[in-house]
Amino acid sequence: MSDIKKCDDHVLHKSRRKMLKGLAAGIGLIAMPGRDASASVWEEFFQKHFRELSKDELKGVIARLEKEYSTRYDKKITVKTTPPIEGVRYGYGLDLSRCIGCRRCVYACVTENNQSRTPQVQWIRVMQLDKEKGIDLSHAEHYYNPATVPEKGHFYMPVQCQQCEKPPCTKVCPVQATWKENDGIVVVDYNWCIGCRYCMAACPYGARHFNWAKPVIAAKEVNPNTHYLGNRPRPKGVVEKCTFCIQRTREQPGRYPACAEVCPVGARKFGNLLDPESEIRYLIENKRVFIFKEDLNTQPKFYYFYAT
Amino acid sequence: MKILYFARPEIVLLTMASVVFLSVGPVFAAKVKEFDRSGQLITTEKSAAELQPQPAYDIKNRQKEKTFAVPRPPFTEGAFPCSQCHKYMKPNSKPRALTEYHTEIVLHHAEGQRWCTDCHNLVNRDKLRLVSGELVDFTESFRLCGQCHGDKFRDWKVGVHGRRTGDWNGDKQYLLCVHCHNPHDPKFKALKPMPPPDRPGKAGH
Numbered sequence: 001m002s003d004i005k006k007c008d009d010h011v012l013h014k015s016r017r018k019m020l021k022g023l024a025a026g027i028g029l030i031a032m033p034g035r036d037a038s039a040s041v042w043e044e045f046f047q048k049h050f051r052e053l054s055k056d057e058l059k060g061v062i063a064r065l066e067k068e069y070s071t072r073y074d075k076k077i078t079v080k081t082t083p084p085i086e087g088v089r090y091g092y093g094l095d096l097s098r099c100i101g102c103r104r105c106v107y108a109c110v111t112e113n114n115q116s117r118t119p120q121v122q123w124i125r126v127m128q129l130d131k132e133k134g135i136d137l138s139h140a141e142h143y144y145n146p147a148t149v150p151e152k153g154h155f156y157m158p159v160q161c162q163q164c165e166k167p168p169c170t171k172v173c174p175v176q177a178t179w180k181e182n183d184g185i186v187v188v189d190y191n192w193c194i195g196c197r198y199c200m201a202a203c204p205y206g207a208r209h210f211n212w213a214k215p216v217i218a219a220k221e222v223n224p225n226t227h228y229l230g231n232r233p234r235p236k237g238v239v240e241k242c243t244f245c246i247q248r249t250r251e252q253p254g255r256y257p258a259c260a261e262v263c264p265v266g267a268r269k270f271g272n273l274l275d276p277e278s279e280i281r282y283l284i285e286n287k288r289v290f291i292f293k294e295d296l297n298t299q300p301k302f303y304y305f306y307a308t
Numbered sequence: 309m310k311i312l313y314f315a316r317p318e319i320v321l322l323t324m325a326s327v328v329f330l331s332v333g334p335v336f337a338a339k340v341k342e343f344d345r346s347g348q349l350i351t352t353e354k355s356a357a358e359l360q361p362q363p364a365y366d367i368k369n370r371q372k373e374k375t376f377a378v379p380r381p382p383f384t385e386g387a388f389p390c391s392q393c394h395k396y397m398k399p400n401s402k403p404r405a406l407t408e409y410h411t412e413i414v415l416h417h418a419e420g421q422r423w424c425t426d427c428h429n430l431v432n433r434d435k436l437r438l439v440s441g442e443l444v445d446f447t448e449s450f451r452l453c454g455q456c457h458g459d460k461f462r463d464w465k466v467g468v469h470g471r472r473t474g475d476w477n478g479d480k481q482y483l484l485c486v487h488c489h490n491p492h493d494p495k496f497k498a499l500k501p502m503p504p505p506d507r508p509g510k511a512g513h
Binding site: 088093107143144147149150249256266271283 | 478
């Protein structure tokens with residue numbers, strides 16, 4: 001009796017497993033794109049990690065992306081994959097004694113790097129701080145909107161990705177979709193990011209931003225000069241961040257980042273930390289310099305300084 | 309000689325003798341003790357050549373100032389060349405309130421201590437004038453400003469003061485001091501800030 005029951009259980013068990021298996025396969029089949037779906041969906045789904053792509057595979061990926069973006073925005077959009085320049089480690093300087101908090105950098109960055117206009121994504125956040133309290137984040141105000149800046153008794157501190165030498169954000173990524181390149185720029189592969197936002201929780205500077213919805217950018221405002229690891233149009237559900245304008249600065253000759261170029265008071269400095277003649281080296285060696293949240297040992301390559 | 313009058317003559321003589329001895333005495337290679345940035349005492353070996361006093365600054369044969377390519381200075385519309393009007397006028401170096409022309413210029417740059425011809429050349433109006441009497445073009449006005457603001461001038465030359473555009477590893481575009489600072493009223497003017505970021509929870513988030 002008990003044997004028969006056991007056997008029955010066994011059969012039943014097996015059939016249930018089979019049933020579940022079949023169900024999963026069926027659902028999988030339904031979820032798969034149909035025959036009429038374009039091949040690019042398949043290609044995108046099975047695309048390898050950026051750093052594992054062979055040269056030919058990379059070419060294919062770039063061609064697919066360029067075609068996709070060009071049709072979406074109805075103009076020619078190039079996606080570069082320029083590698084780091086040998087002997088270059090980028091550093092950034094920001095003169096707190098000059099910054100007046102006008103937010104020109106914020107909007108120059110939005111335009112240059114194709115950030116979503118709605119919902120709003122901004123890679124630079126400018127904090128208004130009390131001169132009396134110093135850099136006391138509990139009294140920071142970033143929604144300030146007076147008729148003119150600077151306001152009396154205040155100073156301004158723009159914060160963006162600090163391109164840490166020991167980035168906590170890349171450590172926590174469960175799929176290694178973000179990493180530090182050889183020139184010190186921390187980048188994200190938007191095709192590999194799963195949108196878990198662990199990196200955002202790990203970043204002590206609030207420098208990473210999530211695309212909660214599909215980014216909306218007017219076609220005529222899209223910057224067609226893009227980099228795979230930088231300002232190419234992003235899909236919904238991925239994290240993005242400042243890349244020191246990787247699409248500009250990795251060229252030879254390479255332009256200054258958009259934020260540095262637009263700054264009306266010339267507070268933003270950029271250069272190669274390994275070049276003893278560079279502006280950034282001069283200011284580190286001759287000015288009063290500090291790095292933000294030094295105690296966390298993230299070792300930023302973003303140097304705040306006072307020129308006076 | 310008032311100081312010497314009160315001092316004891318033998319001490320004065322001794323001091324003068326030691327000064328003479330130290331200044332003409334031969335220089336030998338030696339170990340030099342210095343403090344580095346972290347306050348640590350470091351000893352470095354220096355050769356005799358390195359320890360030789362540097363030659364004094366030669367005022368007559370100064371090194372020529374490096375030139376920088378800059379955009380056209382921000383002249384008032386139709387004002388330059390200045391000589392187009394000034395060649396019909398008799399140069400008048402007397403400080404006075406201007407009533408006919410240039411009335412829009414209000415001097416907020418060391419008021420009461422400056423007069424036009426401190427910087428503008430009295431005879432050749434198309435040139436600026438350094439303290440040394442050297443005439444410089446308006447495109448080289450940074451040399452004029454640098455006479456007083458030497459620290460800013462030094463920072464500007466290396467690219468730390470003022471805005472730079474162009475290529476970080478190639479051609480950099482410099483701006484003149486006067487592109488950002490009105491030379492007659494140099495304080496940087498307040499700007500209207502761009503809109504603040506959306507608050508979380510606003511529609512679209």
